[in-house]
Amino acid sequence: MATEYGQGYAHGDRPDLRGTGEADGRRRLPAGLRAPIEARTWKEFGYTLLSLPIGVMSFVFAVTMLSLGVGLLITFIGIPVLAGALAGCRGIGALERTRARGLLGLDVAAPEPLRPKGGGAMAVIGAVLKSGASWRHLLYSVLMLPWSLFSFVVTVAFWSYGWMMLTYPLWFWLFPLYGGQGGIQLYGDDGHRIYLDNPFEIGVTAATGLLITLATPWILRALTTVDRVMVQGLLGPSRLATRVVELESDRGVVVDTAAADLRRIERDLHDGAQARLVALAMDLGLAKEKLAEDPEAAARMVDEAHGEVKVALQELRDLARGIHPAVLTDRGLDAALSALAARCTVPVQVEVDLPSRPAAAIEGIAYFTVSELLQNISKHSRATQGAVDVWRSEDRLMLQVTDNGSGGADVMAGSGLTGLAERLDAVDGILVVDSPRGGPTTITAELPWRHA
Missing domain, CATH: 1.20.5 (Single alpha-helices involved in coiled-coils or other helix-helix interfaces)
Known part of the structure; x- marks a missing residue:
């Protein structure tokens, strides 16, 4: 394997932002105080404001075209009209994916493409009508209006009232005076009017506005979370298509x-x-x-x-x-991994706790995974000891290989660990690398448990 322990973080070190006072100041601010001025908050606010007019247009288009298409189904014209409605909704979906990518940072892949069976307009119309993604886009176009209206009202109300109350000490005196007093009338009639005009009331108003202003970004994030779910669930590829890919x-x-x-x-x-x-x-x-x-x-x-x-x-x-080692077939993982550890240049302790043997294919993948990781320890780790632990957790086979070497292994470095992760992924497995610079290194592999 080509993985170099101790060099894995060379290309992935994060830049030090403490050199600039602005970045340092933002770091020192707690998250709750930093949220109202973050770019993310303003992007989500802009997304919510744009959602209402786009939602209105999408709803009108979808409902009008759908009603027209269904009403004309008694004639041949209704079929292409209905297909045009679905195609238009797919176009709206493409716009919404772009908007979500730019303002919410949500990158949603396009749904599975249409595959007309044959040529001609009728083949395309049939593919549009049979596509589940087209109908999900239509559902999104209909649901977008009520949700965008709700989120728009909540966001604008909290945002406007929060900033208005927070800045109240700066502009309360602009109101016309009445009886020597100024400020907003809180309640009362012509005979008994109560104004927010003394220092205590002005301070309480500003403090309440501060709380609302600080809470608004988190309310906004909760609302846009629903938008993220809708975009990802209705405008992205289906689970079946994703699984096929x-x-x-x-x-x-x-x-x-x-x-x-x-x-x-x-x-x-x-x-x-x-x-x-x-x-x-x-x-x-x-x-x-x-x-x-x-x-x-x-x-x-x-x-x-x-x-x-x-x-x-x-x-x-x-x-x-x-x-394929004969000892693995005859005696299982315990004996096979012990034989691997005996050939390693570093003393390795092996502990296998399995109630039964998994399928032969899974057993073989587990063996070769440990084999490659032990080769890494021998060649690159500069370790003095290592350990291999194997156990079962529910329906998963767990492998963990550790060493006290120099660390720095990185699965994203395009090395042997990358190929090993791809092999495990091919059978729905996972490879997790924890290898800080200077060590120690812990690599955990997770494989599906399939009975032999």
């Missing part, structure tokens, strides 16, 4: 991995055992020619060939172990 990607990873393994086996055979056996055949041929002329030289050559045979057998044995 994942399976296609996993299939590609499995095929590439199998091809790489075959190339590795071919290379090992060609450069190792095959080359040694060719040389052995030549040596035995020479020994056969010298057998009559120089028996002692022939005997020495046969003896050397015997040694070459032993080395070739060991290489073939190691190659077979790399494909």
Whole structure:
């Protein structure tokens, strides 16, 4: 593997923002006080304000076109009108995904594309009408209006009243005086009017406004969370389509991995055992020619060939172990991982606590995962000890490999850990790396538990 422990954070160090006073000041402000002036808050506020007019237009378009299409279904014209309504709603969805990406920071992939069966307008119309994504876009266009109206009213009310009350000490004197008093009339009739005009009342008003102003961003975030759910759930790809894409990607990873393994086996055979056996055949041929002329030289050559045979057998044995070790098939993970640990250059403690054996495929992936991680420890970690723990947690097989080395392993560095993570992902597994610079390193792998 190519992962270099101790270099994983070289390309991922975060810049130090403490060099600027502005960034430092924002860091020192608590989150509750910083929220009203954050760019995120103003972007979400702008998103909420824009949602109402867009919601009105979307609702009018969707309801009008849907009603027209359904009403004309008694004629042939209703079908293309209904398809046009759905196509228009897909266009609204594209606009909403762009708006959510720009103002909410929500990146939602486009839904699965239309796949007309055949050519012509009727094939396209049929694909639009059969697409579940089209109907989800229509539902979003209808639901957007009532929700955007609610969020608009709540946001504008809290935002305007909060800032108005917070800044009340600056403008209360602008109101006309009445009986020597000024300020907003809180309650009362012509005979008994009460104004917010003394220092205590003005201070309480400003304090209340401050609380409302500080609470508004969090209310706004709660409202936009619903928008995020609606955009992601109704305007993105369906779970089935996402799963199909994942399976296609996993299939590609499995095929590439199998091809790489075959190339590795071919290379090992060609450069190792095959080359040694060719040389052995030549040596035995020479020994056969010298057998009559120089028996002692022939005997020495046969003896050397015997040694070459032993080395070739060991290489073939190691190659077979790399494909699938016999000890794993015969005795399971405990014995197989103990054999791996014995060959590691660092003392490794192995603890396996499994009530039964998982499926052979999962067992093999677990074995090779630990094998590659132990190779990393041997080559790059500069550790003095390591540990391997294997256990079952509900329907998952858990592996954890730790060492006290220099750390810095990074799964995002495009190294061997990246390939290992892709292999695990192909079977719905997970690889988590915790390796701060300076160590220690803890790598946890999670695999689905499937009974043998």
